[in-house]
Amino acid sequence: MSRRITPERSSLQIHKLRKQIDYLSNFRSFNRATCLVTMYIPPGASLNEIRNTLREEYGTATNIKDKPTGKAVQDALSRVIAALTGPEAKGNGISIFCGKVQTNKIELFAIEPPEPIAIKLYVCDDHFHLDHLQEMLIEKDSYGIVVIDRSGADFAQLRGSHVKMISHHDSYVPSKHGRGGQSQARIERGIEILADEFFTKMAINTNELFLEKYPVTGIIIGGAAFAQERFAENKALNYQIREKIIGTFNLGYTGHQGIRELLEKSAETLSEVRLIQEKKLVDKFLEHLGKDTGLITYGITELQEALAAGAVETVLLSSEVDRIEVELKCQTCDFTESRISPDKNTFEFEEEVEGSDCPKCPNGRLTITNRTSFIDILSEKALLTGATIEVISTEHESGRMLFDAFSGLAGLLRYAWTSSY
Ligand SMILES: [Zn+2]
Structure with missing residues (x-):
């Protein structure tokens, strides 16, 4: 017997989407002209057709009077065309945000949202159009x-x-x-x-x-x-x-x-329903902590280790934890480094490290070659071991304490487990 049950969207999916929207809203086109591409592609849409349409747009862009703008539009379109592989949009469809931004780099973000995309849209503007993703944040319970x-x-x-x-x-x-x-x-x-x-x-x-x-x-x-x-x-x-x-x-x-x-x-x-659920989770964590049952862990390193060991049942992730890990590479020598941002303002952190001095050679400048959000790293590990992630808001006392006293990351464990540290 097969029955399709509409899955309830998890607190993690909503949290992740909210962070992505916040992040994307920082971008503006490099010259304030309309050269940032936003695309929404519903599930099942033919990507062949869409690639053809984009190629036509590419041709039309030669008519743009301001040459740097025209070139930026064409570069963005090439990147989007290359990113759209396969015959049709899978899963919940895809949203794409691409273009030459204020750092003078061409960025491309592809997001498969937690629910099906309901519109087909191509728009070129000086910022990304995020309204359709924003609508998905509305309470669906x-x-x-x-x-x-x-x-x-x-x-x-x-x-x-x-x-x-x-x-x-x-x-x-x-x-x-x-x-x-x-x-x-x-x-x-x-x-x-x-x-x-x-x-x-x-x-x-x-x-x-x-x-x-x-x-x-x-x-x-x-x-x-x-x-x-x-x-x-x-x-x-x-x-x-x-x-x-x-x-x-x-x-x-x-x-x-x-x-x-x-x-x-x-x-x-x-x-108050979600609030009560969150409070219950934090209470459970504190109870185990108080009784010293060994069935909890906290802290970034400890939690990641316990996750990798498959010992975590539920991850409690504070909504304020917002780190990203970036890979940096020198544009002159072979220097590479990965760095983790402090909480909050990951966009500012990126602006700060992009183009900073290379510690190895005299005139080298560092550039970001890859960025991974901490939430993605966690979700990937959780998915592999069947752990669930619950995002805990800091708008109530229990949540505030989780962030302040336990760095916003804790785990309820399946069995007693201790870190090797
Ligand atoms: Zn260097």
Whole structure:
């Protein structure tokens, strides 16, 4: 059986994209003229056709009056054409940013974003066009919504600010207000059994909906007269569903009106979901640290070693860790060196080292031949060993501490492991 489940985008993917956008927004064309190329190519698009179009653009660029600008456009186009290999755009498609920038070098960046590119765009400007990538940063987590009481249940899904109604179910459980009489107690017991059966049926429905059909990050449940709590405790609810329940709320309404009321009441809870997850992760780290279980590690060197050894289950990466490693080469002699930037302002760091003096020969100047972001180095290692990376924001106290006291890098381990250092 094969089922396609839309993967939820990880905190790492979003973090990485945000950093890339920040970085690319620094670039301007070398002469302030329109010679920086931005391209968005959706998945499945024919690269043959696109290469042909770019060759035509190359020809048209000979008409540009300012010769240095025309040459820069043509150089950028040649680089893009060479970078677009294969018959069609794979995966989520590709976005390309290329041109002669303020350092007078021709830079080329190709980014496969975390979700499919939905537009086809070629534009030449004095800066890169990043709007389409920017849109992907908008919250995409979705939440399952259940409003239930003895009379019926409603299911919906919340994504961003959009609510999709999924289904409504009537219970046909009679009301408890009987007319009295001898058989009243027996009737009430019967009604209770019917109500239980309805809740169980709805629990099974919840499992099917929110684990399979509409996989969600979290679930909120609302109801009247404690029905929501009774439902949340129903034994037929899958344990994975139980773990996703982020709140139960008492409501005055049922049906669609109940869903609206539930959204209002849970707004604060929802905005804190990621925050709570992050705090839990840091707490877990601190608990192991306090108890000295040996099941954690921290620091750049230690973490990388533990990752390489396959000992890391989860990497906690502070959102402020923003290092890059650059390969430098002298333009005159054979001197090469790799350097790691300090946190923040990797763009400034690059500007600083590009063209700096060679320590080996008298007139040599260093140039950057390769750059790798620390996030990429980490993700590659994590991917090889099945570790997950969780990006922890520094906007809350726990996250702030992770950055200040543990250099923003920690690992929850699969087994006790000690560094060889
Ligand atoms: Zn040199």
